[in-house]
Amino acid sequence: MIPKVELHLHLEGAAPPAFIRDLAREKSIDISGIFDDQGHYAYRDFAEFLKVYEAACEPLQTPEDFRRLTLAVLEQSAEEGVVYTEAFLSPDFCGGGDVAAWRDYLPAIRDAADQAEATHGITLRGIVTAIRHFGPDQARQTALCAAETADDWLTGFGLAGAETVGMPGDFAWSFDCAKEAGLRLTAHAGEWGGAQMVRATLDALPVERIGHGVQAIDDPALVDRLAEDGITLEVCPGSNVALGVVPNWAAHPIAKLRNKGVKVTVSTDDPPFFHTTMRREYDRLSETFGWTEDDFFALNHVALAAAFCDDATRKRIA
Ligand code: HPA
Ligand code: ZN
Numbered sequence: 498m499i500p501k502v503e504l505h506l507h508l509e510g511a512a513p514p515a516f517i518r519d520l521a522r523e524k525s526i527d528i529s530g531i532f533d534d535q536g537h538y539a540y541r542d543f544a545e546f547l548k549v550y551e552a553a554c555e556p557l558q559t560p561e562d563f564r565r566l567t568l569a570v571l572e573q574s575a576e577e578g579v580v581y582t583e584a585f586l587s588p589d590f591c592g593g594g595d596v597a598a599w600r601d602y603l604p605a606i607r608d609a610a611d612q613a614e615a616t617h618g619i620t621l622r623g624i625v626t627a628i629r630h631f632g633p634d635q636a637r638q639t640a641l642c643a644a645e646t647a648d649d650w651l652t653g654f655g656l657a658g659a660e661t662v663g664m665p666g667d668f669a670w671s672f673d674c675a676k677e678a679g680l681r682l683t684a685h686a687g688e689w690g691g692a693q694m695v696r697a698t699l700d701a702l703p704v705e706r707i708g709h710g711v712q713a714i715d716d717p718a719l720v721d722r723l724a725e726d727g728i729t730l731e732v733c734p735g736s737n738v739a740l741g742v743v744p745n746w747a748a749h750p751i752a753k754l755r756n757k758g759v760k761v762t763v764s765t766d767d768p769p770f771f772h773t774t775m776r777r778e779y780d781r782l783s784e785t786f787g788w789t790e791d792d793f794f795a796l797n798h799v800a801l802a803a804a805f806c807d808d809a810t811r812k813r814i815a
């Protein structure tokens with residue numbers, strides 16, 4: 498199996514539905530409405546996806562819950578041949594984004610990461626992520642959580658959530674704060690907000706990577722800028738198809754972006770929500786665009802070069 502590097506995975510979004518259902522039952526929380534008849538997460542569009550996502554986070558209430566979640570997620574990723582993952586961690590879903598609580602959750606997540614590395618040989622690094630629709634004030638608190646816990650494991654700061662709420666510049670303080678703490682930066686853009694949101698993000702925030710970014714394809718000058726500036730796109734094709742960002746796999750712009758010299762990488766985003774896995778992403782890319790083992794080798798090389806880990810870790814993975 499091809500050793501895979503994944504740069505865009507939301508930790509809570511990777512929670513298997515059965516894991517969340519069992520946790521909800523243990524705590525007598527009724528979230529039955531977020532599942533369909535087959536027990537999968539059920540939503541009709543992106544707005545509903547975000548609501549279901551937040552409801553699925555409700556039973557995650559203690560550091561121990563996050564320790565178990567991290568172990569379950571990494572075990573699954575390792576089975577898919579993933580050797581290195583960067584996960585978006587949201588202090589907003591760990592005790593309300595308060596630094597005092599976050600300081601209790603982070604060691605539990607890291608403890609699970611150490612255990613998974615020893616057992617399954619998979620390496621995890623964390624990216625603290627603000628949620629855009631929770632607003633710039635909350636993002637500042639999240640950035641402070643990130644800055645206070647930044648080290649060689651907690652290596653990045655990001656922005657996810659509803660991309661059409663507010664503008665990237667609203668979050669400049671948070672990104673500057675994270676950058677000053679030595680964190681590497683990425684932001685979701687160009688999943689829903691169009692090419693202009695990718696442009697606005699690059700203009701306002703000192704990011705090295707963009708989450709999704711696929712709508713940049715509508716603006717040829719922007720595609721050239723991405724290629725020239727060496728911005729890496731964390732592309733999640735299965736997520737885009739499942740949520741209706743593109744109508745089908747054949748219409749996905751990943752191959753066009755790659756052919757234009759943009760650094761594209763492949764990730765799953767929130768795998769159980771989108772009925773995907775890293776192996777399925779690779780299989781679909783191979784079926785749709787004829788990508789071969791050589792293409793995937795090159796793709797993973799690009800991903801590892803753009804990873805937010807230190808060089809010693811990068812060399813060990815390569
Ligand atoms: N987009 C924005 N926010 C998210 C996503 C996504 O695909 N997944 C989890 N949070
Ligand atoms: Zn995402």
